[in-house]
Amino acid sequence: MNYRVFENYTEVFGCSDFNLRDTLLCGQCFRFSENPDGSFKGVAFGRELVLAQKSDSIVFYCDEKDFSDIWVNYFDLGQDYGEIKAELSALHPVLKEAARFAPGIRILRQEPFEALISFIISQNNNIKRISGIVERLCSLCGDQIKEGVFAFPRVDALAKLSSEDLAPIRAGFRAKYIVDAAQKVKSGELNLKSLESLEYDEAKKQLMKIKGVGPKVADCVLLYGLHRTEGFPMDVWMKRAMEKLFTGVSPSDFGKYAGIAQQYIFHYARLHPELFKEE
DNA sequence: ACCCAGGAAATTC
């Protein structure tokens, strides 16, 4: 994947494994949306970004510094997804089909704290409403980047608030979980940075010390916030998909890229609900 | 009105 730097934008070529809509709107992140003109905008790492898919390229409307310092990493541009897909596709015919259905999905490298809070909010919830709650949370206590645009809240800012303070974001019963997470991260009882060097199961156990973080949310934080691709979040869609489409297959059969397989399957299942209608 | 949504805690059996 090569790119060319211009004055007000950077253009990335060779995007056969990079689709913006599938990557940004597949439910792994909650702060990007599609503009009326088909471009996308969102916020990550305290920066706003507008970007657009062209016929043979993707245009990032940002300066060269943000592109190389933030977005190359965020979009995991150093990874060859063609290679990963080939490896995964050899494992199972339905997985091959799912990867072909959305060949441009990539696993974003989100900030761990944002992933933690976002996926706490995700429990027993739907993607549209999750996005709304996250957006209101950012407006409530995130740093303002510009008029009407807010960064995801810093740990300190969020840790100052009570669940009553969070009422305006309408997170429901999850508000107290958000507060607990922010406070445990602030106090150091949970050290997100240190999770990098831990074995998967130990890191997962650390995350589950937080109220409202069970096995599935912990897997999501590890996959989307710490890029631990051996994780395999099992939500309602994945349970259905594994039962009907991958009978007898265990997540561990997908190996070190199980999490990426999971993302192809999740997206495929969610956009083919008819596959799961009763008999 | 009912059911479901990228689940987990609380309660009951």
Place this chain on the structure above:
DNA sequence: GAATTTCATGGG
């Protein structure tokens, strides 16, 4: 311990 109920909120 395993199975069931409850938890806020909003959309279909």
